[in-house]
Amino acid sequence: MRILVTWLLYLVMHGIAQAQTPVSVTVLCDASYPPYSYAENGxxxxxxxxxxRTAFARMPDYRVSIRPVPWPRGLAALEKGTAFALFPPYHRPLERPWMDYSRPILEESVVAFVRTELAQQRAIEDFPRAYVGLRIGLNRGFNIIAAPSYKTMLAAGEVTQSYATDNRTNLLQLRRKRIDVYINDRLSILWELQQMHSEGLFASSGLDWLVEGPKLSSEHGHLGYTRINEQAYPYKQDFMQQLDQALLALEHDGSIIRLAQRYSSIDLLPATDQGSGEGATSGNDL
Incomplete structure (x- = not known):
């Protein structure tokens, strides 16, 4: 009898221990989207x-690891159901019927940065009307600006566009007056300016040659979940609910804003009124 009681007690304790063991979950992320999501030494x-990571720390039922992958590979894995989740896709329910979404994590804003002397001469918040005659710099792969009047102006030669490979190249073009305006994601530009300033590239003049202009559009990133092969992820609904609750708490207590400030601590830009232009599409295809 004593052996039986001991064995039953062991089974009960073992079952409790198993029930308390966090579920291991792997989440994929974009390996090449700085400063939002990227890989550094793997x-x-x-x-x-x-x-x-801050949200996952508030979910003791789960032990979550994050694995960077090329963005197309991550999307393909969710579409096939061979991966559970991926960040940070935009909300595209018609394009991706095989994906569910977390609550919005963060707003990403597309803005126009303008050379200071031009900003002093023009009402740069009036996009695109105030930009007649200017040279607009974009990154290759950047979705074309969506404002209908901008397209009309571009077709008529009233504005011109040029393309470079990345933020740094376009910012240097702007500094050297080879373009007049640079349009891209705000935080990406601020993060690159911060890197360049820390490297001493603007040591002689700071950033007094540059003014932040209007916000042209915005998107929200999410954690996207596969809707395929869901039997492989029986914890999905509970995970989604717990994460949404954690993200909401981070939003309410200001944690998300504080984390974002680490990536946009540039305080050298001249202050301007943030107008709202006629619109642009997002700077990537998330």
């Missing part, structure tokens, strides 16, 4: 990684 870095 480790997930960036603002979304910081936010989600």
């Amino acid at each position: 480790e997930a870095k960036g603002l979304y990684s910081d936010i989600l």
Whole structure:
């Protein structure tokens, strides 16, 4: 009898221990989208990684690891159901019927940065009307600006566009007056300016040659979940609910804003009124 009681007690305690063991979950992230999500020596870095790690720490039922992958590969894995989740996709329910979404994590804003002397001469918040005759710099792969009047102006030659490979190249073009305006994601530009300033590239004049202009559009990033092969992820609904609750708490207590400030601490830009232009599409295809 004593042996039986001991065995039953062991089974009960073993079952409790198993019930308390966190579920191991792997989440994929974009390996090439700084400063939001990128890989550094194989480790997930960036603002979304910081936010989600903070949220996951409030979910003791789960032990979550983050694995950076090329963005197309991550999307393909969710579409096939071979991966559970991926960040940070935009909300595209018609394009991706095989994906569910967390609550919005973070707003990303597309803005126009303008050379200071032009900002002093024009009402730069009036986009695109105030930009006649200017040279607009964009990154290759940047979705074309969506404002209908901008397209009309571009077709008529009233504005011109040029393309460069990345933020740094376009910012240097702006500094050297080879373009007049640079349009891209705000935080990406601020993060690159911070890197360039820390490297001493603007040591002689700071950033007094540059003014932040109007916000042209915005998107929200999410954690996207596969809707395929869901039997492989029986914890999905509970995970989604717990994460949404954690993200809401981080939003309410100001944690997300504080984390974002680490990536946009540039305080050298001249202050301007943030007008709202006619619109642009997002700077990537998340």
